[in-house]
Amino acid sequence: MSKVNLKDLAKALNISVSTVSKALRDSYEIGDETKKKVIAKAQSMGYSPNPYAGFLRNQKSKTIAMVLPELTNNYFIQAISGAEAIAHENGYHILIYATNDDKEKESGILNHLLNGRVDGVLMSVSSNTSQYEHINELIQAGIPIVFFDRICHEIETAKITTNDFASGFLATEHLIQSGCKKIAYLSISEHLSIDHKRKQGYLEAMNKHDFTIDEQLIVQCSTDEKSNTQKIKKILTSKNKPDGIFASVERLALTTYQVCKRNNISIPNDLKVISFSNLRTADLLNPSLTTITQPAFEIGKEAATILFKHLAKRKSIIPNENIVINSELSIRGSTNPTIK
Amino acid sequence: MSKVNLKDLAKALNISVSTVSKALRDSYEIGDETKKKVIAKAQSMGYSPNPYAGFLRNQKSKTIAMVLPELTNNYFIQAISGAEAIAHENGYHILIYATNDDKEKESGILNHLLNGRVDGVLMSVSSNTSQYEHINELIQAGIPIVFFDRICHEIETAKITTNDFASGFLATEHLIQSGCKKIAYLSISEHLSIDHKRKQGYLEAMNKHDFTIDEQLIVQCSTDEKSNTQKIKKILTSKNKPDGIFASVERLALTTYQVCKRNNISIPNDLKVISFSNLRTADLLNPSLTTITQPAFEIGKEAATILFKHLAKRKSIIPNENIVINSELSIRGSTNPTIK
């Protein structure tokens, strides 16, 4: 049982607790010899400071929370991975919370964090979040928050995103240049800023190339996969069926693939597909999937870096800042018949 | 600034701190009226207890750590997701640590946890871990640990795995029954128990069907993807090339797919492939991948459940226990030409 504390150390060395504490923190108040003795004794007795005592004293826990809509998602996982990597370097620890894309659960989690369990929060809001009181409360409690991907424009803080508008534009234009005449957009949620921007990019590209916008081809999807499958199947088997699909998120592209497989719709011959995606197996799909790939790892890393920077300054208010890290288009078989 | 503490509440109510504390914890010592007053005031003043003060006092933090080889891995992510779901229900929080499959980093992380930052640990050991002092230290410090998937037989505690031997046997037999004559096994690490068992299953099936074991067909892979690609390419283009591959983990199956794609080896005609995998897109690969799918979500959930059960009892020693949750074989195109 290594329950050695400062008091034990002090007793063993016949000096005071405060001297031991200062020696271990390399204070200028303590002589070199004493320091050495203390450090040696701490080593030999296997001392390691009780973290919670320090947290209580300093009101800092060196812990942050990542609050995410879902975990089983390549994008978020890579973002966690990026944040985790940089956290370790800065001596921070990461608590993980999944909101299951539900505003109520999201709100509950943030309320739980209100009491100072974490020094800061990295967050991607859930798709049905349209009010932000729970977020503002957190900030007012002095806990800074940095958004990434699914951001809140309404909150003043740092926000990391990719170039959603430009990428949406690029994706749509790529479909047009690949010969598509009727392009559908699969939307994930009307409340999400990223969705809005990607859709704006889509609309802009349509306009530029004098395509008429058909509201029927803008499909409002949700978190309910059954319903999404229905909607996608319906549009792909309707008279007005599109010959190109731009999926705003990976999940919807995969659903599209499933629907096509079951209904013998050939990609890319009958239908070309492009999607925002961080799938590692995009290359190996049948056909390989043309993607807009976000630098998720870097985005997570950047979000964490900014948060740590402000935490180090003991500034709980993070000024508004929009950081954009560009995505990349990878053209593959789902939009180009010459690629397998 | 909601920095309301018990003292503030007590002052506002003109009663003592201890009464407030007891009232909020619904102690029998406090009268009903006082309780109501206190609770109402706590509500109106927005009181929320400082977690670290409680942790310090109780020596419990309601926090556990998950220590994993890597995050960008479908299996581990599902396991995290399972643990996270059950943690929330039990009021626990989860810290995430990635070892990058490196024993040194793993050791460093466990050392960091030694000081009581967490009440318990869920862990899958890294593939080059062959000594267990750092794990034993943790247990001796009174922090219980539950293993899942990549377990340590040498440590006495609860261990959750899938039926690796039987699944390895089943996978190999499936290849044999699919007509394979020369079956290779892609090993991930000789130190890992799961790998060992899967390989034993492979060997047993080979024996049962009077296949001669060819050591050349047992390929020792590693965490270095370049090297794995080389090895797999080498064996698939050698004179002694196999017509069936059993990949012990998903990553190696994907590498096999890449190699086949680049070298025009047709799956399943030239080569049949089966793999342990939790890929959501197994269906959509070219060809779809026959998998042994582990119930990762349930495994994570079960591991967390067991840990919480023991933590609730304040028992820091978890008796040895082996819990097995079976995997499922999903036959798809990579072993059956009639399936796309």
Added chain:
DNA sequence: AAATTACACGAAAACGATATCGTAAAAAAA
């Protein structure tokens, strides 16, 4: 009426580390 028990609350000691003071002794300056 006296003795006992229950009830409702307050005072204070932990939990373990940190930081502000205060103060001896030694060194430097006057």
Added chain:
DNA sequence: TTTTTTTACGATATCGTTTTCGTGTAATTT
């Protein structure tokens, strides 16, 4: 030599809870 400064350390309050123990009043028992 006296005064001032530096050096090195100790005593103590503090962070916010929880919990043990003590105590005065009211209710119950003999």
